[in-house]
Amino acid sequence: MKIVSVEAVPVNLPFQEPVSDSWGKYESSNHGIVIVRSDSGEYGAGEIAFAWFGGAFRLCDEVNEMWAPRLIGMSIYDTAGIIALLDSFCPFSKRHLLAKAGVEMAVWDLIGKTLHVPVYQLIGGKQRDRLKLTGGFPMGSVDRMVEGAVQRVSEGYKELKLKVGLDDNRDLEAVRCIRAAIPDQIQLRVDANMAWKNAKRAKELIDEMVEEGVGIVEQPLPDTQLADLAWLRDNTRALILIDEGVWDVHDAKRNLDSRAADMLHVYISEAGGIAGSKSIFELAALHGTDCTIGSMPEGRIGAAASAHVAAAMPNLSNHASDIRGFTAYVQDVTNEDLIISEGYLQVPKGPGLGVTIDFDRLEKMRR
Numbered sequence: 001m002k003i004v005s006v007e008a009v010p011v012n013l014p015f016q017e018p019v020s021d022s023w024g025k026y027e028s029s030n031h032g033i034v035i036v037r038s039d040s041g042e043y044g045a046g047e048i049a050f051a052w053f054g055g056a057f058r059l060c061d062e063v064n065e066m067w068a069p070r071l072i073g074m075s076i077y078d079t080a081g082i083i084a085l086l087d088s089f090c091p092f093s094k095r096h097l098l099a100k101a102g103v104e105m106a107v108w109d110l111i112g113k114t115l116h117v118p119v120y121q122l123i124g125g126k127q128r129d130r131l132k133l134t135g136g137f138p139m140g141s142v143d144r145m146v147e148g149a150v151q152r153v154s155e156g157y158k159e160l161k162l163k164v165g166l167d168d169n170r171d172l173e174a175v176r177c178i179r180a181a182i183p184d185q186i187q188l189r190v191d192a193n194m195a196w197k198n199a200k201r202a203k204e205l206i207d208e209m210v211e212e213g214v215g216i217v218e219q220p221l222p223d224t225q226l227a228d229l230a231w232l233r234d235n236t237r238a239l240i241l242i243d244e245g246v247w248d249v250h251d252a253k254r255n256l257d258s259r260a261a262d263m264l265h266v267y268i269s270e271a272g273g274i275a276g277s278k279s280i281f282e283l284a285a286l287h288g289t290d291c292t293i294g295s296m297p298e299g300r301i302g303a304a305a306s307a308h309v310a311a312a313m314p315n316l317s318n319h320a321s322d323i324r325g326f327t328a329y330v331q332d333v334t335n336e337d338l339i340i341s342e343g344y345l346q347v348p349k350g351p352g353l354g355v356t357i358d359f360d361r362l363e364k365m366r367r
């Protein structure tokens with residue numbers, strides 16, 4: 001069974017509300033929807049989710065013009081050969097990992113749909129039916145953030161995540177006010193997105209936040225400060241979750257070898273897809289380290305692929321993952337929605353990734 005076409009369709013996914021972090025504010029996200037077809041007539045769907053620097057449109061052009069002709073004619077089951085070819089397109093630029101992920105997850109979806117099995121079945125089997133999620137809310141005034149936190153708790157989320165890093169005093173006040181407004185058993189995590197630069201200052205902030213019940217600090221320092229991150233691990237009570245520092249398995253190795261991480265936050269897009277994510281989980285397992293899954297945020301196709309990885313990996317952390325970013329998009333290209341209830345994402349059912357494309361809507365959303 002051969003690949004007969006590969007197309008990356010540029011689409012613009014609008015956010016319900018602008019999304020902000022310590023880098024800026026975004027109104028929408030430019031993505032690519034990848035469709036890989038085989039000579040059986042079946043198709044697989046993937047997603048290039050790239051929120052920054054103008055998004056995925058340039059990557060779509062590269063996939064269509066340069067990658068597709070090389071992929072056409074390959075067996076859909078030759079995942080190792082396909083991944084090796086995709087790797088050969090990626091060596092000088094990490095952003096190409098996002099295009100690799102889009103194509104690669106489409107191939108897994110195509111295999112699953114062809115064999116009538118879910119993708120999790122192809123990568124180890126389903127270890128769990130539902131995935132614990134963090135409840136997130138936008139950065140803003142302390143009052144708005146408290147409102148957001150209370151709202152997420154009322155929706156059933158057991159672990160909340162707030163963005164910090166723009167204003168130390170505001171961050172500490174937000175943590176204190178949120179803690180006071182939510183039940184004790186709700187866990188609290190902060191994400192600094194590398195905004196803190198000095199390890200000693202970061203320790204002071206983390207120590208104060210731990211007093212308010214913060215248990216996990218996500219990427220407190222830049223990804224380059226591996227020795228400082230290891231020092232923070234040893235000298236604070238918070239778990240250090242490495243996010244920006246880990247794209248692919250090579251990054252994971254560097255962080256694990258440096259003892260910089262209590263946990264790794266794996267993004268299906270940054271890891272170059274499903275097999276790349278699995279490699280990171282497997283390497284982390286050798287170090288006795290668990291992983292959580294992040295969100296670019298991908299839309300429903302990328303989120304479904306993330307869910308299949310999360311469902312199948314034995315060392316998915318008991319702490320929550322972020323596979324809820326898709327809820328930020330007003331409109332998407334899939335027929336099915338993904339179901340979140342009581343703070344858990346249900347693992348999609350059905351063959352392949354468990355989602356299908358509404359091709360009429362895709363044509364309307366094509367840019």
Ligand SMILES: [Mg+2]
Binds near residue numbers: 243
């Ligand atoms: Mg993060």
